[in-house]
Amino acid sequence: MATVGSSCLGCPMDPVLKAVTGRWTTTILWNLSTESPLRFGELMGLMPAISAKVLTDRLRMLEQNGIVLRTQKSTIPPEVSYELTTHGQDLHQALRSLHEVALKWNAEGWVPGQGFPEDQVARAAE
Amino acid sequence: MATVGSSCLGCPMDPVLKAVTGRWTTTILWNLSTESPLRFGELMGLMPAISAKVLTDRLRMLEQNGIVLRTQKSTIPPEVSYELTTHGQDLHQALRSLHEVALKWNAEGWVPGQGFPEDQVARAAE
DNA sequence: GTAAGTAATTACCATTTAGTAACCAGTTAC
DNA sequence: GTAACTGGTTACTAAATGGTAATTACTTAC
Numbered sequence: 595m596a597t598v599g600s601s602c603l604g605c606p607m608d609p610v611l612k613a614v615t616g617r618w619t620t621t622i623l624w625n626l627s628t629e630s631p632l633r634f635g636e637l638m639g640l641m642p643a644i645s646a647k648v649l650t651d652r653l654r655m656l657e658q659n660g661i662v663l664r665t666q667k668s669t670i671p672p673e674v675s676y677e678l679t680t681h682g683q684d685l686h687q688a689l690r691s692l693h694e695v696a697l698k699w700n701a702e703g704w705v706p707g708q709g710f711p712e713d714q715v716a717r718a719a720e
Numbered sequence: 721m722a723t724v725g726s727s728c729l730g731c732p733m734d735p736v737l738k739a740v741t742g743r744w745t746t747t748i749l750w751n752l753s754t755e756s757p758l759r760f761g762e763l764m765g766l767m768p769a770i771s772a773k774v775l776t777d778r779l780r781m782l783e784q785n786g787i788v789l790r791t792q793k794s795t796i797p798p799e800v801s802y803e804l805t806t807h808g809q810d811l812h813q814a815l816r817s818l819h820e821v822a823l824k825w826n827a828e829g830w831v832p833g834q835g836f837p838e839d840q841v842a843r844a845a846e
Numbered sequence: 847g848t849a850a851g852t853a854a855t856t857a858c859c860a861t862t863t864a865g866t867a868a869c870c871a872g873t874t875a876c
Numbered sequence: 877g878t879a880a881c882t883g884g885t886t887a888c889t890a891a892a893t894g895g896t897a898a899t900t901a902c903t904t905a906c
Contacts, residue, residue: 605819605822605823606822606823606825606826607747607750607818607819607822608747609822609832610818610821610822610825611741611746611747611818611822612832613832614818614821615737615741615742615746616741616742616743617742617893617894620737620741621733621734621737624733633852633853634852634853634854635851635852635853645894645895645896646853646854646855647854647855647856647894647895647896648893648894648895650853650854650855651893651894658833658834658835659830659832659833659834659835660830660834660835660836660838660839661835666853669852670851670852670901670902670903670904671850671851671852671853671902671903671904672851672852672853672854672901672902673852673853674852674853674854681825681828681830681836684821684824684825685821687817687820688814688817688818688821691813691814691817692733692736692737692740692814693731693733694813695736695740695810695811695814696731696732696733696735696736696737697731697732698810699732699736699807699810700732702807704785704786704807706735706738706739706785707784707785708784708785708786709784709785709786709787710786710807712786713786743863743864759882759883760882760883760884761881761882761883771864771865771866772883772884772885773864773865773866773884773885773886774863774864774865776883776884776885777863777864792883796871796872796873796874796881796882797871797872797873797874797880797881797882797883798871798872798881798882798883798884799882799883800882800883800884847906848905848906849904849905849906850903850904850905850906851902851903851904851905852901852902853900853901854899854900854901855898855899855900856897856898856899856900857896857897857898857899858895858896858897858898859894859895859896860893860894860895860896861892861893861894861895862891862892862893862894863890863891863892863893864889864890864891864892865888865889865890865891866887866888866889866890867886867887867888867889868885868886868887868888869884869885869886869887870883870884870885870886871882871883871884872881872882873880873881874879874880874881875878875879875880875881876877876878876879876880
């Protein structure tokens with residue numbers, strides 16, 4: 595084969611995508627990116643639909659990957675807070691870009707599962 | 721509560737994340753972002769581990785969301801190609817940022833599930 | 847002595863998701 | 877007449893994922 599091009603056969607996108615995208619993961623990173631540090635309970639409050647189990651799972655995974663730093667004060671009751679590591683902060687730009695897209699699409703009337711207004715018009719005309 | 725801050729209670733990140741992140745979705749978008757249009761079989765070739773079923777599902781979902789454009793030539797055998805819509809191209813910047821992070825982390829010796837070299841040293845010392 | 851507060855962990859079950867393999871259409875090449 | 881090509885779809889099965897609720901631990905407040 596001559597051209598692999600710039601696509602992802604052998605480029606390191608896949609493991610990174612696995613670590614930072616996926617259900618809740620990116621939302622957690624976005625929260626930690628805009629406000630830091632955040633305590634476990636505060637993260638729960640920002641994402642009312644997440645369960646403690648899944649939040650714990652994701653935070654552990656992100657910690658294992660060196661993306662999130664967990665800091666525990668062994669007080670009673672315990673206080674645990676989370677923030678992006680230096681490496682994790684490399685994601686700032688990507689997260690901000692994603693946020694901009696979200697704002698833009700929202701302003702343009704994008705509806706999840708339906709697309710943009712012109713798509714909906716096109717479908718109605720069929 | 722006084723401060724919702726800039727976090728995602730009521731900001732439009734969540735539906736966008738649902739549409740563009742998730743297993744294979746971001747990889748597909750990245751491929752279409754770097755090379756376009758791509759035929760169904762070409763996409764399969766770029767992602768050897770994906771199954772036709774999942775690729776079809778993701779492309780349909782992205783099409784429904786107005787992010788990907790499907791073009792079919794009714795020749796025999798049929799030729800179907802995919803590319804980002806104008807709206808889909810809004811993701812270029814975010815995808816490029818993500819790609820940069822991937823390259824950087826790779827260069828820094830990041831290992832999925834293990835983190836960065838300094839994390840691994842820290843764990844070994846425990 | 848019992849509840850509240852905090853950050854989990856665990857077990858169990860339900861749901862979702864993904865993989866596999868077979869099949870379809872229509873024409874060309876063998 | 878049979879296989880190959882292309883881009884799928886469908887049915888069935890298997891695996892991963894997520895939710896719920898109970899439990900842990902330790903101290904303070906009632």
